[in-house]
Amino acid sequence: MKSYLKKKTVKIGVTAVFILNPLISIPLLIIEVYNKKKYASYLLAVFMGLFSIYYIPIGDQYRYFNYYLLYKDMSFNQCFDFQDPFILHLLNVVSIFLFILAKLNLNYEICRFSLVVISYIIAINLFHDIYKSYLNSFLNNYFISFWIFFFLVPFPSICSGYRFGFGSIILLYGLYKYLVKKQRCGIVWVLFAGLVHYMYLVYIPFVFMSKIVRWKIQMTLILFTGFLFLGPLILFLIYNYTNNSYIKGFLDLYIYGEWGSAFEWNLKNIFSFLLGSCFPCLFMLYYVVKINKSSSLFQLIQFNLLWVCLLISCRTPLVRYMFILIPISVIYIFINYALVRDRLKYILYVLIMLFLFSLVTDGKRQAFTEGDQIDFLNSSVFTLFNHHYEEHVVNRMVDVDGAFCDK
DSSP states (O other): OHHHHHHHHHHHHHHHHHHHOHHHHHHHHHHHHHTTOHHHHHHHHHHHHHHHHTOOOOTHHHHHHHHHHHHHTOOHHHHTOTTOHHHHHHOSHHHHHHHHHHHTTOOTHHHHHHHHHHHHHHHHHHHHHHIIIIITTSSSOHHHHHHHHHTTSOHHHHHHHSHHHHHHHHHHHHHIIIIISOOTHHHHHHHHHHHHOGGGGGHHHHHHHHHHOOOOHHHHHHHHHHHHHHHHHHHHHHHHHOOOHHHHHHHHHHTSSTTTTTSOOOHHHHHHHIIIIIHHHHHHHHHHHHHOOOSHHHHHHHHHHHHHHHTTTOHHHHHHHHHHHHHHHHHHHHHTGGGTGGGHHHHHHHHHHHHHHHHHSTTHHHHHHSSSGGGGGSOOHHHHHTOOOOHHHHHHHBOTTSSBOOO
């Protein structure tokens, strides 16, 4: 009884400190995570959501910020006029959520807060499910495993662009539920990921094919080599012989436009690609190949790898689908934990490196440091949650292209 009361008192005390000053509570939350207290992990999720509120809307965020302002003046019928190409372009889960926030006159930042918190909660629940099913018999692995799943959440990506990062966590959860746990609800999660970002729709056929097809890694390597050379030719033929304007527009942008072959591969961008995408992906794939245990998830990883080869000439899709391979590979590694249990710390190091690298690229460093982040030193949860960048403040800091204005 005394032990229960002590634990309850600690929980109430840590939560109270978190409410009064989330930043000061961080060491306490880390200790509680070490003690395997689930509530502490959820409070960390809320902390990351509060921190995301202070992200200055640059790049894609600036575009969404303007959509939010536009939605305020649009009627319901205008927003869902499917005959309007502009509306069709915006038709996704995140845009619908932004429309609801705008109509309720709620702060724009609530969207970012919600997506970040939901992403971390999903990742935490995924971790606890995997830990209970595959890791519970091993000692001294909870703490490091928790942080691996914590850093699997693409926090900088969600803050800067919403859909890609948020959709990746939804997809990951769906793949685990359907391919690993054999639960039909998983396919609903995969479909929902496609409604968040259309790039994830390709995983729907991948998922069903992975349940049927089985081949060895040697076959993938042979196909990999073929796709590496034939990929650009296949995309060229599709572009020249398709009559679909949407596909043609997509290929124009992602193959021949600024996100494809027209992308400037200077030394800085090459380094960013190698360190931010190529190295982490290859590192995880090394362990996947080392395990080489046939399963539906293993087959899906092979399909994903071949898809990457097909898109070798499309810079942005290439980077994104390589990025998705990282968390999928981590799930595969964990469900085969007994084969690589002495390598977890290296996986964590790589994920921390990727997280930190993502924080400082593409203007994100300024977005995370040049706003009102000083508020975190002495503010309560309620003060932080109510923070909002007014339109005139954003326009003063960010130019029409979504980049920081020179001071």
